[in-house]
Amino acid sequence: MHNKTIAEIARDLRNKQYSSVELTRHFLDRIQQHQELNAFVSVADEHALGQAEAADKALAAGDAPLLTGIPIGQKDIFCTRGIKTSCGSKMLDNFESPYDATVVEKFKQNGAVMPGKLNMDEFAMGSSNETSFYGAVRNPWNVDCVPGGSSGGSAAAVAARLVPAATGTDTGGSIRQPSSLCGITGLKPTYGRVSRYGMIAFASSLDQAGPMTRNAEDAAILLQAMAGFDGKDSTSVEQDVPDYRAELNNSLQGLKIGIPKEFFSSDLNADIAAVVNSAIAEYQKLGAELVEVSIPSLNQSIPVYYVIAPAECSANLSRFDGVRFGYRCENPQDLADLYTRSRGEGFGAEVKRRILMGTYALSAGYYDAYYLKAQKIRRMISEDFKKALSQADVLMGPVSPSTAFGIGEKTGDPIEMYLSDIYTIGVNLAGLPGMSVPAGFVDNKPVGLQIIGDYFAESRLLNVAHQFQQVTDWHQQIPQGFE
């Protein structure tokens, strides 16, 4: 059962090949068997089996929504009423949200089963899942390596077949990079496409939730459930949600693929470049044409991102003060001590680094030099992407400059970790949709191809990814020991 896609499971459940309770038990058993991956922060057995029983009744009655009875893991950044929501932090180790995130509510409305909450970098700040209070997640392709981050638990769980699919969030690459490193399909939608309500905020002008699945068709099914206007999120976009599966089978004849030359500079690892280039050659066989484009400001995206994201994070994380929820230090001497020690003891090193960086960038005397300057260059980066996308239907390139690296290999140097976001963060700064699609292996470790589209062109991205998956089988590879 665990090697089936969501589309297949939905069919099997309706043909009564197995029940949702049987399916859910099967996945809960796998989660139990593979605890060594550390993919889950909490497992919600009883909750999930209760939902599965209700799903079986709904299926028997007929007319149940497509996701009815199918287990979907939630990144532990989404608030779930009655189930711990930690955001990978000691600060929220004791936190049970009084309400559900809109994404969680939408999955409930669609009948999905929620088997548990997936591990992640603390407050989604990290590219390796090593900043989690609950420890590093292991990559099923090589358990000595990281799964990427911040949605590392989601990526590892989907790759290891512990869940058929999961949610992730992407502020600077946190869906696409772990999808690339774990060999799964991940989609970061256009900013504002999926509600941020109840999704614990890191950098509000960049954060976006999306699906992490085994193939593009499943990503389309999940996005269908997640997307849409939400009055509870003031940045949610009021735009109709198309049928994301409607264009999957369209031909790619005449598709114009923009190749940003900055994505293929001499810094790119030759083995990764070879995988990406052979994927692009596959598209040429499908009738696509290549156009060279340029994003001249791309190399500025790292400094810009590491000003804007920490600035927004320092403001967002000021709510964690030990008063209304979350961690509180013992025996505070006075109010200042309560704030300072609760935050000092509740946050880990990377989160502190970013709060300090953001506070500095926003402080009097430095605001213009850092924050304002970064916002101006953000517009230039955004304009560069728009121009490139006016010359092509989609852009393609690598997701990450490396394959999965060793656990502990980069933890000593925050800058080195930041530099690994070079190909993904520009997309967040511009607010564009982007995908990672399995495209091959280097040293038995997966490599993803990044596909970037115009605003609200998710259907196009999914079509482009799906057609690739009709002629390749990289997305069907299973890590050894998880068959």
Next chain:
Amino acid sequence: MSLTADDVKKIAYLARLGIDQQDIGDYAKDLSNILDLMTSMDELDTGAVQPMAHPMDQTQRLRADEVAETNQREHFQACAPQVENGLYLVPKVID
């Protein structure tokens, strides 16, 4: 651009963020390295460019002023570290 231990203490104070004394040097070094990364921003002339705060350049949406939520104080306070009579308790501020 390099930050001193005193700079770090000052920023940590602004952020009400407790930092262990022995870690201050490491934070000063890391933050200085991050700020070095930022210096490349100065290479670009951004004189006429409008700052971009938000990818969609949206204005704040307004909604009708209608009652939507009911009072759920006890439910919301169930996750608080310390409450009494519906109030959040913190150390005494005024003697």
